[in-house]
Amino acid sequence: MNSEVILNVEKVGKQYRLGLVGTGTISHDLNRWWSRLRGKEDPYLKVGEANDRSDKGRSSYVWALKDISFNVKRGEVLGIIGKNGAGKSTLLKILSRVTSPTVGSIKTKGRIASLLEVGTGFHPEMTGRENIYLNGAILGMTKAEIAMKIDEIVDFSGCLRYIDTPVKRYSSGMKVRLAFAVAAHLEPDILIVDEVLAVGDAEFQKKAIGKMKDISNSDGRTVLFVSHDMNAILKLTTKVVLLEHGTVKNIGSPKEIIDEYIIGETQAKSSRIWAQGQELGNSYAKLKSISVTNSQNEFNFNFDLTEKIKINIEYLDTNTDYTNTAIIHIIDEKDVVLFASNEFDNPDWKSFHKNNESVIKASCTIPGSFLAEGRYRILVAIGNYNPNMIHVKIDNALTFRVIDKPDYEKDRIQVGGKWPGLIRPILQWDIENSTSL
Known part of the structure; x- marks a missing residue:
């Protein structure tokens, strides 16, 4: 892996069987075991359809993700966008090691902190302060390292009054505030943030985006950010992956990929x-x-x-x-x-x-x-x-x-690049020349 590359995802796929809890039946498990024993490929990887949730389908297997490949360099902020059901959350769960891929490999360098769902990793009976120490320990930090950061974490979260109250009594917004503060301040090498920031209020979302900018620009850490807020993606990210039906449709600059996502493949319709x-x-x-x-x-x-x-x-x-x-x-x-x-x-x-x-x-x-x-x-x-x-x-x-x-150009002075602003009016200007001799 290149020394600059901190995360490398290669041909990752995740297959599920529809309509059942678990991966299959005893007969399927026996078939898989027999194939592995003979050094053969899993027979059920050859079947399955793309993850189009609007289509009934003809197979009992579905590829939630298929053939996903990309890499992220240290200090990059990668945006991941796509419609609901495109595979964004599944991909983040695999990267966070909540679940394992069916096929493919993921190579990372350093610690990963994830903020995938409201209250993920928090014990409801423990206080906010105790959960900060618990999350820090999970990330591999010592008690002394966490103690040095705890005042900063509590201040950023805005939950000082409730920090010694069990988390089960927190609102969803308070849980997100505290969870993000913990994940951002305990210095992971890769910070993974799902759509959960949308639960917070506007003031906290602004703080959170500012913090993610700081940790990527100043600290050189990597951020993976999933959001349906295209303005946040445009402001924060340096590269964007567009997922569609569980596959990578395109990877490129934020503006290029957001344009493709918003307009879609819609032909010009006059x-x-x-x-x-x-x-x-x-x-x-x-x-x-x-x-x-x-x-x-x-x-x-x-x-x-x-x-x-x-x-x-x-x-x-x-x-x-x-x-x-x-x-x-x-x-x-x-x-x-x-x-x-x-x-x-x-x-x-x-x-x-x-x-x-x-x-x-x-x-x-x-x-x-x-x-x-x-x-x-x-x-x-x-x-x-x-x-x-x-x-x-x-x-x-x-x-x-x-x-x-x-x-x-003969009528208007061209300025390099697109002019800023949502509108481009030609306004009336009154000009006087009062040069005195």
Whole structure:
């Protein structure tokens, strides 16, 4: 293993048998034993399907992880992202030695501290102080080493008042605070943190992310971080692994992998039309078509940042009880909703809805010089308010991209790289030259 590499994962796989507690039956165990005795491969490793939780499948075996390979250097912060069920937590449990891989090898250097679930490794009958010493001992630290750190741990956790109270009386947030403080301050070589930080409040999450930055930058220790918060992944990590159905889909820079994860493999969709009888919706409203067009009413995907972007929604309105409205959300690459809008912005909105069956064609225009460079997706919905009812909603209905074309350099001064900020307005500047002779 390279001297810089502190963690090397090579062709790791984890197989489970569905519907049973344990790994199989006596007959399967005998078959495995007989294969090993003859020096043959485990016969059940040849079967099994990818871990797609939405598919019923045809095999009783499933690969929760398959052929996972990557390495992490000392001082790196590795982000691991993917949808629920992609295998993130299973991978961390294997790395933490909570469970063993079915195939493959993992080589590490140094101590590993894990924060996988709320209260993991804590004894509920012991006090917070006693659990700090217990966790330190598990990590291989002496009592004197732990005593030197204990005041710092308690202060960081914010649990001073309850530190001599049994942990079973802690809230889930307090358990996470104390568990993270212990894991981060007892100087492991590799710190593994699962999504549990989401249980803490915003102030603690900010402290925790700052601490993880410090231990990687200042102390040269390694962090493996799993989160669904793409902003936290972008700010903290130096490299990201994207898991899909238990396999590594891609490894790369945080921005590159987050873009791929958020947008997915969705093709550029400038328009969608539903045939008669196949419209999406219910008895109150049905979507007929949606599209993104330019100022010439042409379907478009790439827009210069000075261009207007027009979003068109056509739907069948059959709501005789309440007045429907078309709704859009504009969502950026980091999964942040930049803004929402609906037909209310038109003062004559209500007059177009006659409370009988009619086809509504609604369109809105995002002005030029408003959105920053980047890729965006549009949520489209039809609903009514008072009461709040959504009749049809498509989360990833359409996509488009805003770019800064080089041929506009004569009008705008180009700055190296992407401009900061979520929007890119051209604001009015008043300039005077009062040079005196």
